[in-house]
Amino acid sequence: MCTSALFAAAAHADDYGDVSQLIRSGKYAEALAKADVYLAAKPKDPQMRFLKGVVFTESGKTDDAIATLSALTQEFPELPEPYNNLAALYASQNQYDKARTALEMAVKLNPAYATAHENLGDVYAKLASQSYAKSLQLNPNNPQATQKVAALRDMLAPQTKAKAAAKPAAK
Known part of the structure; x- marks a missing residue:
C-alpha cells in the first residue's frame, strides 16, 4: 500500500513536470492536452488547473486564463x-x-x-x-x-x- 501511494505521488509529480516542460518549450497545445487528460481524472486538482491557466496565458488566450484563474481563486x-x-x-x-x-x-x-x-x-x-x-x-x-x-x-x-x-x- 505504501508503494502504490508513493508511485501515485511520483506519477502526479511527473504530470506536473511534463506539463511545465511543455509550457517552457512553447508546446501549448500539447501542454493543454496533457493537462486536460489529467484533469479528466482529477478535475479539482488546483496545481494542474493553475498550470492550465499558465498555458492559456502563454498561448495568448487571456479570457480563458482569467476564467481559469478566477475559478481557482473562488474554489481555493x-x-x-x-x-x-x-x-x-x-x-x-x-x-x-x-x-x-x-x-x-x-x-x-x-x-x-x-x-x-x-x-x-x-x-x-x-x-x-x-x-x-x-x-x-x-x-x-x-x-x-x-x-x-x-x-x-x-x-x-x-x-x-x-x-x-x-x-x-x-x-
Whole structure:
C-alpha cells in the first residue's frame, strides 16, 4: 500500500513536470492536452488547473486564463499564486484596480510572497502615474506633477507591454 501511494505521488509529480516542460518549450497545445487528460481524472486538482491557466496565458488566450484563474481563486481562496497571475492578466489589460485588488489578496495570504509585493508596487506606481497625468490634464502648469509623471515614466519604461505591471508566478 505504501508503494502504490508513493508511485501515485511520483506519477502526479511527473504530470506536473511534463506539463511545465511543455509550457517552457512553447508546446501549448500539447501542454493543454496533457493537462486536460489529467484533469479528466482529477478535475479539482488546483496545481494542474493553475498550470492550465499558465498555458492559456502563454498561448495568448487571456479570457480563458482569467476564467481559469478566477475559478481557482473562488474554489481555493487560500492560494496566493492564482491571484498574482490573475493580477498580471488584469494589468496587461490596463485594469489596474482589479490587479491591485488581486495582488493585495495574494500578499495578505502570503506576506512573504516577494513577487506579489513587487507586482503590487508596480501596480501602485502605474496607478500613481495615471493620477499625476490626470492632474496635469486639469492643471498643465503644475511642475511637481510634471516631474512625478516623468519620474514614474522612467521607472516603468523598462517593462515590456506584456508584463504591463505584473509578473506572473511560474508555478
